[in-house]
Amino acid sequence: MSDRKTSHATSQGPIAILGAGLIGCSWAALFAASGRRIHLYDSHADAGVQFARFWEGVKDTLAEMGFAHTGSPPEFRVFGSAAEAVAEASFVQECIPERLDAKRRLYAEIEPALPAGTVVATSSSGLKLSDLQVGWRNPSHLVIAHPFNPPHIIPLVELYGNEATAPEALDVSRALYESCGKKTITLKREVMGHVANRLQAALWREAIHLVAEDVVSVSDVDTAISAGPGMRWAVMGPHMLLNLGGGPAGIRAYCEQFRDSYALWWDDLGKPQLDAETVDKLVEGLREEIGARDYDALRRERDAKIVALLSAINHVDAGGDRQAANARHEAAGSAVGAK
Ligand SMILES: NC(=O)c1ccc[n+]([C@@H]2O[C@H](COP(=O)([O-])OP(=O)(O)OC[C@H]3O[C@@H](n4cnc5c(N)ncnc54)[C@H](O)[C@@H]3O)[C@@H](O)[C@H]2O)c1
Structure with missing residues (x-):
């Protein structure tokens, strides 16, 4: 099916973000904090301002989470069209509103401009991949990569590709997300609304x-x-x-x-x-x-508590909790003994 060679996830080419709303800004912040350059396109002219404001609001949280590239402003460029934004991209994260017709129109516009092998990952919450593939000349590099809000904090990304998807497109996506600290799951078949x-x-x-x-x-x-x-x-x-x-x-x-x-x-x-x-x-x-709490206060409370939880979980996973470390040690010992 595929006549394109998938670009390598670890290549440091720019990541194009299409749609700089709630989810697009959050993905862009995550990728920027992981050291990636961002190419941004949104149908609203003030996408750059929107993202810069979003970055200011989350950069301390990303620093607290251990992301290395939070001390200086994110490297991003805003483009006047989706085709220009993807033209040099090594990966595309599509984050426009959850409307099938709009997503199909966008894909028709970007497909001729995509560099060979570039994966287009849609953040869609529940549209079917088979519906999103309609209209593509070659849909082999379109994958579902559904995050949970806010993607710069919540680890889960749900991946799905079907028989028309090049297996390496899923591999590349998985590797990219995991390199940014995400946990991926992969659906075995198509269902409405994915899993989570x-x-x-x-x-x-x-x-x-x-x-x-x-x-x-x-x-x-x-x-x-x-x-x-x-x-x-x-x-x-x-x-x-x-x-x-x-x-x-x-x-x-x-x-x-x-x-x-x-x-x-x-x-x-x-x-x-x-x-x-x-x-x-x-x-x-x-x-x-x-x-009396307003939207921002609630959002900050949610994010601070989730980050604290993640930090505690990472601490235990890394063996920082003596009881858990001992239990793991004993389990490893008995596994060796069982051989
Ligand atoms: N909101 C959530 O909790 C959530 C969670 C996971 C996934 N998602 C998915 O992420 C996607 C985006 O959702 P959102 O909540 O960020 O929406 P949003 O409305 O906050 O942002 C969408 C952005 O896309 C822009 N846009 C609209 N049409 C466009 C086009 N043709 N080209 C470029 N930009 C365009 C809008 O100006 C807006 O800035 C949807 O597919 C949604 O299902 C949302």
Whole structure:
């Protein structure tokens, strides 16, 4: 399928960011903090100002996270068209709004200008790759690379390519993101909303249902997650955690014990609609939960707490926690003994 050779992820050519909104600015800041040059295009003329302002707001956080290139202004150029922005790019991160027609129009404009082998990674939250490939002369280097907001902090990137995708396009993307500290997962087949948004949608559906049915307030349902399972989910996924919940006999014992309960709970889960009455209830509940904090204060609080959490996790992973290090040491010893 591919007649282009994929450019190497570690090549230090510029990265083109198409669309400098919430997600585009965040990607641009991450790549710039990792030492990459940025070529920016946005249909709004003030994209450069927008990105410079965004950088000022996040550069200290990126420095705290250990990124080396935060002491001087980011190296970026703003272009007057998407085709010019991608013309010398070694990688393209597309971040324009979630509209299929707009993304297809943009791809038609940039394809003739793309250097051979340049990967175009779309940040799309849930559009299907097969739909986004329509109109390409050669879609082999278009991949889904979906981040979680804000991409400069949250490690996850969901990758997907199908049978029309050159395998090296996924390899190059994975290598680039991982070189910037990201954790990637790779979908094996196409589903709407990828993986993490589907999981989020499943949880949010029930959170809304519990509020709509007056079981609990907006604030309490948020606390139920952030002070409860959310704490665990930041360090291990649901399967691993419930494996621990089953005791030494693991997930099999957990399933034996709770099979019937889950069957009843699953049958009882709600299917709310985001109608006007429900949205009003969420808005009112959030008003109480937010209190005097404004958008920026909330954003700073979220980012500071996530960065602190990441730092603690990295510390444990690096063996800084003696108990965890001992446990790993013992496990390594018994693995050697078992050979
Ligand atoms: N917001 C999120 O939480 C989130 C999370 C992950 C992924 N995404 C995905 O990222 C993409 C961007 O979302 P966002 O939230 O940053 O949107 P946004 O509206 O904040 O930013 C989009 C930017 O693209 C610009 N734009 C519009 N049309 C354009 C075009 N044809 N060419 C160049 N620039 C154009 C706009 O001026 C704007 O600055 C979407 O595909 C979305 O699904 C969003």
